[in-house]
Amino acid sequence: MSRPEHLAPPEIFYNEDEAKKYTQNSRIIDIQVQMSERAIELLLLPEDTPCFLLDIGCGSGLSGSVLEDQGHYWTGLDISKAMLDVAQEREVEGDLLLSDMGQGCPFRAGTFDGAISISALQWLCNADKTSHKPVQRLYKFFSSLYACMSRSARAVFQFYPENGDQMELVTTQAMKAGFYGGMVIDYPHSTKAKKIFLVLMTGGCVVHNYP
Incomplete structure (x- = not known):
């Protein structure tokens, strides 16, 4: 199967038909929910305390609904x-913003207690226009994300890197932007179940030993 980011830019690939598929396919929904729950678990948020979180590449709001369910x-x-139109139709509680993450996160400093992103980060490794430089777009994204997060916050990205070079590219730009962190790989020996999470921290030391 061709990777979606090789077929069309995201704003074109995720058209009305694709958006409907995301909210009508029970298998897609189940997978999105499971990955969202795992991403939230890796955020290590304080217990019994509602947090203000950023959902990057929120799509039709499936991951946002998981955030809501957890308070x-x-x-x-x-x-x-x-995708955002479908999220509005679903009447999600989060505020929605039409934005290209490669142009940065347009929020005030220290706004968020954490961030998650499900199945979106790999799109930044692709150049859809001649003006797109993946290294620059990744750095712009990570540096602006770092700025809009509190100094004890984490960001967790579930994504599908195409190869080791993309993992290196993403990690390098995140570290240049000021983050610490590392990769967490669930079910590393399974072709189908394998999931890769990039866990980033705004302060502290390198990530080790996740369950």
């Missing part, structure tokens, strides 16, 4: 208007 408040950004 948190959230703002979501996505480049696909069709």
Whole structure:
């Protein structure tokens, strides 16, 4: 199967048909929910305390609904208007913003207690336009994300790197932007179940030994 980011830019690939598929396919929903729950677990949020979180590439709001279910408040950004339209139809509680994450996170300093992103980060490794430079867009994204997070916050990205070079590219730009962290790989020996999470911290030391 071709990777979606090789077929079309995200704002075109995630059209009305694709947006509907995301909210009508029970298998897709189940996978999104499971990955969202795992990402939230890796955030290590304080117990019994509602947090204000950023959902990057929030799509139709499936991950945002998981944040709501766990008692948190959230703002979501996505480049696909069709996906955000479905999120509005679903009446999610988060604020929604039509935005290209490669142009940065347009929020005030220290706004968020944490951030999650499900299945979105790999799109920044792709150049959809001649003006797109993946290294620059990744750095712009990570540096602006770092600025809008509190100094004890974490960001967790579930994503699908195409190869080791992309993992290195993403990690290098995140560290240049000021983050600490590392990769967490669930089910590393399974082709189908394997999931890769990039766990970033705004302060502290390198991530080790996750369950």
